Amino acid sequence: MKKLKLIDKVIWIANILAATMLVLSYSLPFIAPKKFAFLSVLSLAVPLLIVLNILFLVYWLLTVKRQLLMSLLVLVIGYSYVFSLYKFSASKNIEDVENxxxxxxxxxxxxxxxxxxxxxxxxxxxxxxxxxxxxxxxxxxxxxxxxxxxxxxxxxxxxxxxxxxxxxxxxxxxxxxxxxxxxxxxxxxxxxxxxxxxxxxxxxxxxxxxxxxxxxxxxxxxxxxxxxxxxxxxxxxxxxxxxxxxxxxxxxxxxxxxxxxxxxxxxxxxxxxxxxxxxxxxxxxxxxxxxxxxxxxxxxxxxxxxxxxxxxxxxxxxxxxxxxxxxxxxxxxxxxxxx
CATH class of the missing domain: 3.60.10.10 (Endonuclease/exonuclease/phosphatase)
Structure with missing residues:
Protein backbone atom coordinates (compact mmCIF):
# COMPACT_ATOMS: atom_id res chain seq x y z
CA MET A 1 0.00 0.00 0.00
CA LYS A 2 2.98 2.31 0.56
CA LYS A 3 3.62 2.41 -3.20
CA LEU A 4 0.08 3.55 -3.97
CA LYS A 5 -0.74 7.15 -4.77
CA LEU A 6 -3.00 9.02 -2.35
CA ILE A 7 -6.10 8.60 -4.52
CA ASP A 8 -5.38 4.88 -4.89
CA LYS A 9 -5.00 4.55 -1.11
CA VAL A 10 -8.45 6.10 -0.63
CA ILE A 11 -9.93 3.77 -3.27
CA TRP A 12 -8.18 0.79 -1.67
CA ILE A 13 -9.68 1.58 1.76
CA ALA A 14 -13.13 1.89 0.19
CA ASN A 15 -12.51 -1.41 -1.62
CA ILE A 16 -11.61 -3.17 1.64
CA LEU A 17 -14.80 -1.87 3.25
CA ALA A 18 -17.03 -2.94 0.32
CA ALA A 19 -15.36 -6.37 0.08
CA THR A 20 -15.68 -6.96 3.83
CA MET A 21 -19.37 -6.03 3.82
CA LEU A 22 -20.04 -8.30 0.83
CA VAL A 23 -18.32 -11.25 2.51
CA LEU A 24 -20.33 -10.58 5.65
CA SER A 25 -23.54 -10.51 3.61
CA TYR A 26 -22.89 -14.09 2.42
CA SER A 27 -23.84 -15.29 5.90
CA LEU A 28 -27.10 -13.32 6.07
CA PRO A 29 -29.42 -16.07 4.73
CA PHE A 30 -28.34 -18.17 7.72
CA ILE A 31 -28.82 -15.47 10.37
CA ALA A 32 -32.32 -15.13 11.80
CA PRO A 33 -33.46 -11.48 11.89
CA LYS A 34 -34.92 -12.03 15.36
CA LYS A 35 -31.37 -12.52 16.65
CA PHE A 36 -29.42 -9.99 14.58
CA ALA A 37 -31.90 -7.68 12.87
CA PHE A 38 -29.30 -4.96 12.28
CA LEU A 39 -27.20 -7.38 10.21
CA SER A 40 -30.21 -8.49 8.15
CA VAL A 41 -30.61 -4.93 6.89
CA LEU A 42 -27.39 -5.46 4.94
CA SER A 43 -29.21 -7.88 2.61
CA LEU A 44 -30.88 -4.89 0.92
CA ALA A 45 -27.45 -3.53 -0.05
CA VAL A 46 -26.08 -6.76 -1.58
CA PRO A 47 -26.79 -5.73 -5.22
CA LEU A 48 -24.95 -2.44 -4.64
CA LEU A 49 -22.03 -4.21 -2.94
CA ILE A 50 -21.70 -6.63 -5.85
CA VAL A 51 -21.64 -3.78 -8.37
CA LEU A 52 -19.10 -1.84 -6.28
CA ASN A 53 -16.76 -4.81 -6.06
CA ILE A 54 -17.00 -5.35 -9.81
CA LEU A 55 -16.10 -1.68 -10.37
CA PHE A 56 -13.14 -1.94 -7.98
CA LEU A 57 -11.99 -5.08 -9.80
CA VAL A 58 -12.15 -3.29 -13.16
CA TYR A 59 -10.29 -0.26 -11.77
CA TRP A 60 -7.38 -2.28 -10.40
CA LEU A 61 -7.31 -4.36 -13.59
CA LEU A 62 -7.00 -1.24 -15.75
CA THR A 63 -4.28 0.19 -13.50
CA VAL A 64 -2.52 -3.19 -13.39
CA LYS A 65 -2.46 -3.42 -9.58
CA ARG A 66 -2.48 -6.61 -7.56
CA GLN A 67 -5.19 -5.09 -5.35
CA LEU A 68 -7.62 -6.54 -7.88
CA LEU A 69 -7.20 -9.90 -6.13
CA MET A 70 -9.36 -8.88 -3.17
CA SER A 71 -12.57 -8.14 -5.06
CA LEU A 72 -11.86 -10.98 -7.48
CA LEU A 73 -11.62 -13.46 -4.61
CA VAL A 74 -14.73 -12.08 -2.89
CA LEU A 75 -16.77 -12.27 -6.11
CA VAL A 76 -15.55 -15.80 -6.88
CA ILE A 77 -16.48 -16.97 -3.36
CA GLY A 78 -19.97 -15.57 -3.82
CA TYR A 79 -20.40 -16.40 -7.51
CA SER A 80 -23.92 -17.72 -6.86
CA TYR A 81 -24.84 -14.28 -5.48
CA VAL A 82 -23.42 -12.55 -8.54
CA PHE A 83 -25.37 -14.76 -10.93
CA SER A 84 -28.51 -14.36 -8.82
CA LEU A 85 -28.23 -10.60 -9.40
CA TYR A 86 -27.68 -10.85 -13.16
CA LYS A 87 -28.24 -13.78 -15.52
CA PHE A 88 -26.02 -13.57 -18.60
CA SER A 89 -27.73 -16.40 -20.47
CA ALA A 90 -30.70 -15.81 -22.77
CA SER A 91 -34.17 -16.38 -21.39
CA LYS A 92 -35.40 -19.92 -21.73
CA ASN A 93 -38.58 -20.25 -23.77
CA ILE A 94 -39.77 -23.75 -24.65
CA GLU A 95 -43.30 -24.01 -26.01
CA ASP A 96 -45.20 -27.11 -24.96
CA VAL A 97 -48.92 -27.84 -25.00
CA GLU A 98 -48.60 -29.05 -21.41
CA ASN A 99 -47.07 -25.79 -20.17
Whole structure:
Protein backbone atom coordinates (compact mmCIF):
# COMPACT_ATOMS: atom_id res chain seq x y z
CA MET A 1 0.00 0.00 0.00
CA LYS A 2 2.98 2.31 0.56
CA LYS A 3 3.62 2.41 -3.20
CA LEU A 4 0.08 3.55 -3.97
CA LYS A 5 -0.74 7.15 -4.77
CA LEU A 6 -3.00 9.02 -2.35
CA ILE A 7 -6.10 8.60 -4.52
CA ASP A 8 -5.38 4.88 -4.89
CA LYS A 9 -5.00 4.55 -1.11
CA VAL A 10 -8.45 6.10 -0.63
CA ILE A 11 -9.93 3.77 -3.27
CA TRP A 12 -8.18 0.79 -1.67
CA ILE A 13 -9.68 1.58 1.76
CA ALA A 14 -13.13 1.89 0.19
CA ASN A 15 -12.51 -1.41 -1.62
CA ILE A 16 -11.61 -3.17 1.64
CA LEU A 17 -14.80 -1.87 3.25
CA ALA A 18 -17.03 -2.94 0.32
CA ALA A 19 -15.36 -6.37 0.08
CA THR A 20 -15.68 -6.96 3.83
CA MET A 21 -19.37 -6.03 3.82
CA LEU A 22 -20.04 -8.30 0.83
CA VAL A 23 -18.32 -11.25 2.51
CA LEU A 24 -20.33 -10.58 5.65
CA SER A 25 -23.54 -10.51 3.61
CA TYR A 26 -22.89 -14.09 2.42
CA SER A 27 -23.84 -15.29 5.90
CA LEU A 28 -27.10 -13.32 6.07
CA PRO A 29 -29.42 -16.07 4.73
CA PHE A 30 -28.34 -18.17 7.72
CA ILE A 31 -28.82 -15.47 10.37
CA ALA A 32 -32.32 -15.13 11.80
CA PRO A 33 -33.46 -11.48 11.89
CA LYS A 34 -34.92 -12.03 15.36
CA LYS A 35 -31.37 -12.52 16.65
CA PHE A 36 -29.42 -9.99 14.58
CA ALA A 37 -31.90 -7.68 12.87
CA PHE A 38 -29.30 -4.96 12.28
CA LEU A 39 -27.20 -7.38 10.21
CA SER A 40 -30.21 -8.49 8.15
CA VAL A 41 -30.61 -4.93 6.89
CA LEU A 42 -27.39 -5.46 4.94
CA SER A 43 -29.21 -7.88 2.61
CA LEU A 44 -30.88 -4.89 0.92
CA ALA A 45 -27.45 -3.53 -0.05
CA VAL A 46 -26.08 -6.76 -1.58
CA PRO A 47 -26.79 -5.73 -5.22
CA LEU A 48 -24.95 -2.44 -4.64
CA LEU A 49 -22.03 -4.21 -2.94
CA ILE A 50 -21.70 -6.63 -5.85
CA VAL A 51 -21.64 -3.78 -8.37
CA LEU A 52 -19.10 -1.84 -6.28
CA ASN A 53 -16.76 -4.81 -6.06
CA ILE A 54 -17.00 -5.35 -9.81
CA LEU A 55 -16.10 -1.68 -10.37
CA PHE A 56 -13.14 -1.94 -7.98
CA LEU A 57 -11.99 -5.08 -9.80
CA VAL A 58 -12.15 -3.29 -13.16
CA TYR A 59 -10.29 -0.26 -11.77
CA TRP A 60 -7.38 -2.28 -10.40
CA LEU A 61 -7.31 -4.36 -13.59
CA LEU A 62 -7.00 -1.24 -15.75
CA THR A 63 -4.28 0.19 -13.50
CA VAL A 64 -2.52 -3.19 -13.39
CA LYS A 65 -2.46 -3.42 -9.58
CA ARG A 66 -2.48 -6.61 -7.56
CA GLN A 67 -5.19 -5.09 -5.35
CA LEU A 68 -7.62 -6.54 -7.88
CA LEU A 69 -7.20 -9.90 -6.13
CA MET A 70 -9.36 -8.88 -3.17
CA SER A 71 -12.57 -8.14 -5.06
CA LEU A 72 -11.86 -10.98 -7.48
CA LEU A 73 -11.62 -13.46 -4.61
CA VAL A 74 -14.73 -12.08 -2.89
CA LEU A 75 -16.77 -12.27 -6.11
CA VAL A 76 -15.55 -15.80 -6.88
CA ILE A 77 -16.48 -16.97 -3.36
CA GLY A 78 -19.97 -15.57 -3.82
CA TYR A 79 -20.40 -16.40 -7.51
CA SER A 80 -23.92 -17.72 -6.86
CA TYR A 81 -24.84 -14.28 -5.48
CA VAL A 82 -23.42 -12.55 -8.54
CA PHE A 83 -25.37 -14.76 -10.93
CA SER A 84 -28.51 -14.36 -8.82
CA LEU A 85 -28.23 -10.60 -9.40
CA TYR A 86 -27.68 -10.85 -13.16
CA LYS A 87 -28.24 -13.78 -15.52
CA PHE A 88 -26.02 -13.57 -18.60
CA SER A 89 -27.73 -16.40 -20.47
CA ALA A 90 -30.70 -15.81 -22.77
CA SER A 91 -34.17 -16.38 -21.39
CA LYS A 92 -35.40 -19.92 -21.73
CA ASN A 93 -38.58 -20.25 -23.77
CA ILE A 94 -39.77 -23.75 -24.65
CA GLU A 95 -43.30 -24.01 -26.01
CA ASP A 96 -45.20 -27.11 -24.96
CA VAL A 97 -48.92 -27.84 -25.00
CA GLU A 98 -48.60 -29.05 -21.41
CA ASN A 99 -47.07 -25.79 -20.17
CA UNK A 100 -48.79 -24.01 -17.30
CA UNK A 101 -48.18 -20.27 -17.40
CA UNK A 102 -47.97 -18.62 -13.97
CA UNK A 103 -47.90 -14.85 -13.44
CA UNK A 104 -47.21 -12.92 -10.24
CA UNK A 105 -48.06 -9.24 -10.04
CA UNK A 106 -48.31 -6.72 -7.20
CA UNK A 107 -50.82 -4.31 -8.77
CA UNK A 108 -50.70 -1.64 -6.02
CA UNK A 109 -54.49 -1.31 -5.72
CA UNK A 110 -54.76 -0.69 -9.47
CA UNK A 111 -53.34 2.81 -8.91
CA UNK A 112 -56.27 3.79 -6.69
CA UNK A 113 -54.48 6.77 -5.15
CA UNK A 114 -53.03 8.04 -8.46
CA UNK A 115 -49.38 7.33 -7.70
CA UNK A 116 -49.02 7.25 -11.49
CA UNK A 117 -50.67 10.33 -13.06
CA UNK A 118 -52.19 8.49 -16.04
CA UNK A 119 -55.94 7.93 -15.73
CA UNK A 120 -56.12 4.55 -17.48
CA UNK A 121 -53.66 2.49 -15.36
CA UNK A 122 -56.32 0.10 -14.08
CA UNK A 123 -57.56 -0.67 -17.58
CA UNK A 124 -54.00 -1.01 -18.88
CA UNK A 125 -53.29 -3.64 -16.20
CA UNK A 126 -56.46 -5.55 -17.12
CA UNK A 127 -55.60 -5.33 -20.83
CA UNK A 128 -52.06 -6.52 -20.15
CA UNK A 129 -53.27 -9.58 -18.24
CA UNK A 130 -55.91 -10.31 -20.88
CA UNK A 131 -53.21 -10.17 -23.55
CA UNK A 132 -50.80 -12.53 -21.73
CA UNK A 133 -53.56 -14.93 -20.62
CA UNK A 134 -51.70 -16.64 -17.75
CA UNK A 135 -53.22 -19.92 -16.62
CA UNK A 136 -52.54 -18.93 -13.01
CA UNK A 137 -52.46 -15.32 -11.80
CA UNK A 138 -51.27 -14.40 -8.32
CA UNK A 139 -51.90 -10.78 -7.25
CA UNK A 140 -50.82 -8.78 -4.21
CA UNK A 141 -52.35 -5.46 -3.12
CA UNK A 142 -55.43 -6.49 -5.08
CA UNK A 143 -58.80 -4.82 -4.60
CA UNK A 144 -62.13 -5.97 -6.02
CA UNK A 145 -63.57 -3.75 -8.70
CA UNK A 146 -66.46 -4.41 -11.08
CA UNK A 147 -64.47 -2.89 -13.92
CA UNK A 148 -61.63 -5.37 -13.34
CA UNK A 149 -63.30 -8.12 -15.32
CA UNK A 150 -60.98 -11.04 -15.98
CA UNK A 151 -63.02 -13.54 -17.95
CA UNK A 152 -62.48 -17.28 -17.99
CA UNK A 153 -61.01 -17.57 -14.47
CA UNK A 154 -61.95 -19.15 -11.20
CA UNK A 155 -61.01 -16.82 -8.34
CA UNK A 156 -60.13 -16.86 -4.66
CA UNK A 157 -59.46 -13.63 -2.77
CA UNK A 158 -58.82 -12.67 0.85
CA UNK A 159 -59.44 -9.03 1.75
CA UNK A 160 -59.13 -6.76 4.74
CA UNK A 161 -59.35 -3.04 5.50
CA UNK A 162 -62.09 -0.62 6.46
CA UNK A 163 -62.21 2.14 3.82
CA UNK A 164 -60.43 0.28 1.03
CA UNK A 165 -60.89 -3.47 0.94
CA UNK A 166 -57.70 -5.03 -0.41
CA UNK A 167 -55.51 -8.08 -0.08
CA UNK A 168 -54.37 -11.06 -2.14
CA UNK A 169 -56.06 -12.95 -4.95
CA UNK A 170 -55.40 -16.02 -7.08
CA UNK A 171 -57.06 -16.48 -10.47
CA UNK A 172 -57.00 -19.87 -12.17
CA UNK A 173 -58.18 -21.27 -15.48
CA UNK A 174 -58.24 -24.67 -13.79
CA UNK A 175 -60.97 -25.61 -11.29
CA UNK A 176 -60.28 -24.65 -7.68
CA UNK A 177 -61.26 -27.49 -5.34
CA UNK A 178 -60.00 -26.01 -2.09
CA UNK A 179 -58.76 -22.64 -0.84
CA UNK A 180 -57.78 -20.88 2.33
CA UNK A 181 -55.80 -18.16 4.07
CA UNK A 182 -52.84 -18.13 6.45
CA UNK A 183 -53.40 -15.15 8.69
CA UNK A 184 -50.47 -13.03 9.86
CA UNK A 185 -51.24 -11.28 13.19
CA UNK A 186 -51.49 -7.48 13.44
CA UNK A 187 -51.07 -6.76 9.75
CA UNK A 188 -52.99 -6.60 6.49
CA UNK A 189 -50.43 -8.94 4.91
CA UNK A 190 -51.10 -12.66 4.67
CA UNK A 191 -50.67 -15.75 2.53
CA UNK A 192 -53.44 -17.49 0.61
CA UNK A 193 -53.61 -20.74 -1.31
CA UNK A 194 -55.73 -22.69 -3.75
CA UNK A 195 -55.68 -26.31 -4.84
CA UNK A 196 -56.31 -26.65 -8.56
CA UNK A 197 -56.86 -29.69 -10.76
CA UNK A 198 -55.11 -30.20 -14.11
CA UNK A 199 -55.98 -33.54 -15.70
CA UNK A 200 -55.63 -35.92 -12.74
CA UNK A 201 -53.10 -33.86 -10.85
CA UNK A 202 -53.84 -31.60 -7.88
CA UNK A 203 -51.50 -28.62 -7.57
CA UNK A 204 -51.19 -26.26 -4.61
CA UNK A 205 -50.69 -22.58 -5.50
CA UNK A 206 -49.53 -20.24 -2.74
CA UNK A 207 -49.62 -16.45 -2.85
CA UNK A 208 -47.35 -15.01 -0.12
CA UNK A 209 -47.20 -11.32 0.74
CA UNK A 210 -44.74 -10.62 3.56
CA UNK A 211 -44.57 -7.41 5.61
CA UNK A 212 -43.71 -4.34 3.56
CA UNK A 213 -40.60 -2.27 4.23
CA UNK A 214 -42.63 0.87 3.66
CA UNK A 215 -40.10 2.21 1.17
CA UNK A 216 -41.58 4.38 -1.54
CA UNK A 217 -39.05 4.65 -4.39
CA UNK A 218 -40.34 8.11 -5.31
CA UNK A 219 -40.45 9.44 -1.74
CA UNK A 220 -37.79 12.04 -0.98
CA UNK A 221 -38.26 11.41 2.76
CA UNK A 222 -36.23 8.24 2.31
CA UNK A 223 -33.19 10.37 1.43
CA UNK A 224 -33.70 12.50 4.56
CA UNK A 225 -34.30 9.62 6.99
CA UNK A 226 -31.33 9.04 9.27
CA UNK A 227 -29.47 5.78 8.80
CA UNK A 228 -30.14 4.91 12.45
CA UNK A 229 -33.90 5.27 12.07
CA UNK A 230 -33.91 3.42 8.73
CA UNK A 231 -31.93 0.48 10.14
CA UNK A 232 -34.20 0.31 13.19
CA UNK A 233 -37.37 0.42 11.08
CA UNK A 234 -36.19 -2.15 8.55
CA UNK A 235 -34.90 -4.40 11.35
CA UNK A 236 -38.35 -4.40 12.94
CA UNK A 237 -39.94 -5.32 9.59
CA UNK A 238 -37.46 -8.15 9.04
CA UNK A 239 -38.32 -9.66 12.43
CA UNK A 240 -42.01 -9.54 11.44
CA UNK A 241 -41.17 -11.18 8.12
CA UNK A 242 -39.43 -14.02 9.95
CA UNK A 243 -42.50 -14.60 12.14
CA UNK A 244 -44.76 -14.57 9.07
CA UNK A 245 -42.43 -16.96 7.26
CA UNK A 246 -42.54 -19.37 10.19
CA UNK A 247 -46.35 -19.38 10.10
CA UNK A 248 -46.29 -20.01 6.35
CA UNK A 249 -43.76 -22.85 6.60
CA UNK A 250 -45.84 -24.57 9.28
CA UNK A 251 -48.74 -24.61 6.82
CA UNK A 252 -46.59 -25.54 3.82
CA UNK A 253 -45.06 -28.63 5.43
CA UNK A 254 -48.53 -30.17 5.79
CA UNK A 255 -49.20 -29.89 2.05
CA UNK A 256 -49.05 -33.23 0.23
CA UNK A 257 -49.50 -31.81 -3.27
CA UNK A 258 -47.08 -30.58 -5.90
CA UNK A 259 -46.70 -26.87 -5.30
CA UNK A 260 -45.94 -23.48 -6.79
CA UNK A 261 -45.19 -20.52 -4.50
CA UNK A 262 -45.72 -17.01 -5.84
CA UNK A 263 -45.42 -13.78 -4.00
CA UNK A 264 -44.02 -10.45 -3.01
CA UNK A 265 -41.57 -11.27 -0.20
CA UNK A 266 -40.58 -7.63 0.31
CA UNK A 267 -37.03 -8.91 0.63
CA UNK A 268 -34.26 -10.00 -1.69
CA UNK A 269 -32.87 -13.35 -2.79
CA UNK A 270 -30.01 -12.75 -0.31
CA UNK A 271 -32.29 -12.77 2.72
CA UNK A 272 -33.10 -15.23 5.46
CA UNK A 273 -36.82 -15.36 4.57
CA UNK A 274 -36.10 -16.13 0.90
CA UNK A 275 -33.78 -18.99 1.86
CA UNK A 276 -36.32 -20.42 4.28
CA UNK A 277 -39.27 -20.23 1.88
CA UNK A 278 -37.29 -21.47 -1.09
CA UNK A 279 -35.86 -24.51 0.68
CA UNK A 280 -35.45 -27.20 -2.00
CA UNK A 281 -37.67 -25.40 -4.51
CA UNK A 282 -36.46 -23.97 -7.82
CA UNK A 283 -36.41 -20.22 -8.47
CA UNK A 284 -37.96 -19.68 -11.91
CA UNK A 285 -35.81 -16.61 -12.62
CA UNK A 286 -32.57 -18.39 -11.73
CA UNK A 287 -33.55 -21.38 -13.88
CA UNK A 288 -34.85 -19.59 -16.97
CA UNK A 289 -34.57 -15.80 -16.72
CA UNK A 290 -31.96 -13.31 -17.85
CA UNK A 291 -30.68 -9.83 -17.05
CA UNK A 292 -31.17 -8.22 -13.62
CA UNK A 293 -34.66 -9.62 -13.19
CA UNK A 294 -35.66 -6.56 -11.17
CA UNK A 295 -39.25 -6.66 -9.97
CA UNK A 296 -39.46 -3.47 -7.91
CA UNK A 297 -39.01 0.11 -9.05
CA UNK A 298 -36.19 1.26 -6.77
CA UNK A 299 -34.10 4.24 -7.86
CA UNK A 300 -30.81 3.20 -6.26
CA UNK A 301 -30.14 -0.25 -7.80
CA UNK A 302 -32.04 -3.23 -9.30
CA UNK A 303 -34.13 -5.09 -6.72
CA UNK A 304 -35.77 -8.50 -7.10
CA UNK A 305 -38.33 -9.07 -4.34
CA UNK A 306 -41.11 -10.88 -6.27
CA UNK A 307 -40.65 -14.60 -6.87
CA UNK A 308 -42.12 -17.73 -8.39
CA UNK A 309 -40.78 -20.94 -6.84
CA UNK A 310 -41.68 -24.45 -7.98
CA UNK A 311 -40.90 -27.91 -6.68
CA UNK A 312 -39.02 -30.71 -8.41
CA UNK A 313 -42.22 -32.07 -9.95
CA UNK A 314 -42.02 -29.28 -12.55
CA UNK A 315 -39.71 -28.47 -15.42
CA UNK A 316 -39.29 -24.70 -15.91
CA UNK A 317 -39.68 -23.94 -19.62
CA UNK A 318 -39.61 -20.16 -19.56
CA UNK A 319 -39.43 -16.97 -17.51
CA UNK A 320 -39.97 -13.30 -18.28
CA UNK A 321 -39.99 -10.02 -16.38
CA UNK A 322 -42.21 -7.49 -18.13
CA UNK A 323 -40.80 -3.97 -18.25
CA UNK A 324 -44.10 -2.13 -17.90
CA UNK A 325 -44.57 0.66 -15.36
CA UNK A 326 -48.18 0.26 -14.26
CA UNK A 327 -47.31 -0.30 -10.59
CA UNK A 328 -44.25 0.02 -8.37
CA UNK A 329 -43.70 -3.67 -9.16
CA UNK A 330 -43.05 -5.37 -12.49
CA UNK A 331 -45.06 -8.49 -13.40
CA UNK A 332 -43.22 -11.77 -13.81
CA UNK A 333 -44.36 -14.93 -15.58
CA UNK A 334 -43.01 -18.45 -15.87
CA UNK A 335 -43.97 -21.51 -17.92
CA UNK A 336 -43.78 -24.82 -16.11
CA UNK A 337 -44.57 -28.38 -17.10
CA UNK A 338 -45.39 -31.30 -14.84
CA UNK A 339 -42.76 -34.00 -15.24
Missing amino acids: ISVMNYNVRLFNLFKWIPATSIKQQIVDFIADKQPDILSMQEYRPDESVNLKGYYKYEELSGQKVKNGQAIFSKYPIIHSGSIEFPNTANNAIYVDIVKHKDTIRIYNVHLQSLGINPANEKLDMETSENLIKRVGTVFRLQQSQTELFLEHKKRCRYKMIICGDFNNTAYSYVYKEIKGDLKDAFVEAGNGFGRTFKFKFFPVRIDFILVDEAFTINGFKTFDIELSDHYPIMTKVKLN
